[in-house]
Amino acid sequence: MSRGKQLPPPSGGGQDLTALLRARHARSDDGDSPTPQTPAPAAPAPVQRSSRAKGPAMDRRSWYMPKESADALAAAVEELHFATRQPKHVVMAALVSVALEQLPAVEQRIRDR
Numbered sequence: 161m162s163r164g165k166q167l168p169p170p171s172g173g174g175q176d177l178t179a180l181l182r183a184r185h186a187r188s189d190d191g192d193s194p195t196p197q198t199p200a201p202a203a204p205a206p207v208q209r210s211s212r213a214k215g216p217a218m219d220r221r222s223w224y225m226p227k228e229s230a231d232a233l234a235a236a237v238e239e240l241h242f243a244t245r246q247p248k249h250v251v252m253a254a255l256v257s258v259a260l261e262q263l264p265a266v267e268q269r270i271r272d273r
Contacts, residue, residue, distance in 0.1 A: 218249065233255075236255065237251050237252060237255070240254075240255075
């Protein structure tokens with residue numbers, strides 16, 4: 161039975177790397193010969209974003225609210241997210257949109273409080 165492709169043993173690159181790393185930290189008693197510096201690695205190429213990432217502008221906000229309200233909102237977002245299979249930001253946008261359409265009712269509830 162064949163054991164697969166026969167490959168040569170790894171090169172001694174590990175020893176070369178070890179020597180290079182040790183040389184970077186070696187102390188030089190005479191101040192004339194500086195420790196050799198390795199060049200900094202080149203900057204990575206910019207990441208190409210997919211067309212999906214070019215959606216609407218997004219913003220993150222933080223609001224303080226009673227824990228019960230925050231829990232109820234989180235539960236509603238989870239329920240709608242799993243029921244519709246839409247992203248949570250889409251669900252939040254719809255919830256806020258409906259709340260804004262009902263602003264007079266919201267204002268009345270605040271006043272009646």
